[in-house]
Amino acid sequence: MTDRTTQGQTLGDMLRERGVSRRAFLQFASAMCSAMALPATSAVAMAQGLAKARRQAVIWLSFQECTGCTESFTRSFSPSLEDLIFDFISLDYHHTLQSVSGEAAEEARRQSMKDNAGKYIVVVDGSVPTAAGGVYSMIAGHTNMAMLAETIEHAAAVVAVGTCAAYGGLPEARPNPTGAVAVSTLVKNKPVINIPGCPPLPQAMVGTLTHILSFGKLPELDDLGRPRAFFGESIHDRCYRRPFYERGLFAKSFDDQGAREGWCLFELGCKGPVTYNACASQKWNGGVSFPIQSGHGCIGCSEPKFWDRGGLYQPLSASTVLPGTSRQAALGMAAAAGAALGAGAALWARQRQKAAAGERQAAGEGQAGKPGTSDTSGKPDKPDKPGKSGKSGEEAGTK
C-alpha cells in the first residue's frame, strides 16, 4: 500500500530521510539516459525531475502469464541500483510480491484506486482470455476481463509488459483455445504502452516508468505502442555478429567451426533482422550476455505472433526461396543485400536516435508537465505518423 505518511513528500525528501542522496538519483538517471539513448547531459534534468516527483502508485495485474515478466522486473541492470525503482514506485498490488492475500489484497487494490484516482498506472502481464465469457482465468471470483475493466477506469495509463500482454503471446498462439487477446484489444480509452518480450528487458520496464516519473509524460512510442528508446532498432542493427552477415559467413550448425568463430546465426533461424528490441545493446543479467552472444539465434520473442511464425530454427529466408533457386544461393543474395544496405546502419540508426532525442529534449523538457503527476491526457510526445517511421514492424515484415 502507499504509505500515507509519505504521500505529500517528494521522492528526494523521502529517500533523503533513508540516507539516499541526490547523487544516487543522478547515477540512476545516467544509467537510464544511456539505456534510453537520451542525451547524456539530460541525466541532470531527469534526476531533478525524479527528486521532485511524488511516489508513483502502480497496480500490477497478472493474467494469463508465467511470472517471467516479474522475474525480469525484479532483476534490473545493476544490483546496487535496482532497488531504487521500488523506492520510486508504490507497488500497491502484485500477486507475487505482495504480502497480503485474499480479500485484503483486493481491498488494497481498490484502496489504491480510490486514493490515487486519475494518477495511478496499471501494469498488466499476461494476455486476457475472452472465450466463454472470460472464465478461463479468474481472480478472486472475477474474470480477468472484469478486473481489467474495473482497474483501468481511473488509471492514468496502462503498461502492457511482456509479449502476452502486448500481443497475446503464447496463449494467443493457434488454436488459441481461451480466446486470449492483447491488453490493447480491450483498453480503448486509456493510453497503452507495450513493452514486449518473453520476458521483456528489465531496463525497458524500469526506463519507461522512470521516464513517466521524471518528465511527467509518456515516452515516445512507435506504431506498435512500444517505447522507441528500447524498440527503435532491430537486434540485427546492433548485433556484434553483423560483420559476418555482411561478409556472408554463416554458421551451419551450432557446433561447427563457424559457430565457434562467432559467425552469423542467420541460417540457424536467427530472427534478429525482424525483431525490434534492445537485447544486443542492453544485454541481460547485468549486461553479461544476450542469446546471440551465448550462441543461440534470436527467437523474435518481442514481435507479434512469434509462436506462429514458423520454426525457431527455420531461416527467415526459407519461406521466400524461389522455385529453382537453391537455399544457399538465396542466403548468399540475402547476405549481399545486407552488405549493400546495412553498412553503417547501426551507427546511423544510433545517431538518428540520438539526434531525435536531442530535439525532443530541447523542445520538450521545458514543458514536461509537473513531475510526479502523470500526463493524464496520455499523449505520447511526438507520436509517429504512419508511414513515416523507418523502423515500423510493418516495414520490417513483422505483420
Next chain:
Amino acid sequence: MHARVIPLVPTDEAVMPAGIDRAPELVSAVLQELAGELETLAREPAHLHIIDLHSLPLDEHTTAALRTVLGHGEVVIRVRSAAWTLIEETGYPGVWWQSQGAYDVERDEWLAEGRLDVIVVAAVPPLVGAPPEDVAEAAARLRAAAPAFMNPSDPHATGDAHD
C-alpha cells in the same frame, strides 16, 4: 624529498595503442569532438558535455585503446552512492573518464560488463558536486548536532546528534 610529477600528457602519441586499428576513424572522431568541447570549456567554465560510449559502436578493445590514448591525470574520485562511480581525470585537463556500475571492493574489479562508461568534459563532473538540496539538509543537521558537543562528557548528548 622529491615531488612526484605526473605528466599531463603521459601517452607517447607516436605509439598507437593496440585496438586503435579496429576503428581508427571513430577514435579520431571522438578526439576531435573532445578538442572542440575543451575549446568551449576554456571560454565557458560552466560548459558541460558528456559522451556516452555505450552509444558508439566501439568494441571493448577500441574502448580500451581510447582510454589509453587519453591517458591519466592528477585526480581520481570514487563515489560510493547507490552505485559505484570512478571518475578519473585524463591526461587532458577538463576531460574526465567516468565509469559507473557494481564494484567488487575486495577484488577491486567491476562486477558485470554492464558498466556505464562516459567521457565528461567539464571543470568538475556534475556527480562530484554536492546538490544544493543536500547541502541545505546538511546545514540543518549540523545546526542540530552542534549543541550536543558542548558537553562531550555526556554520553547521551552526542548520541542524539546522530538521530
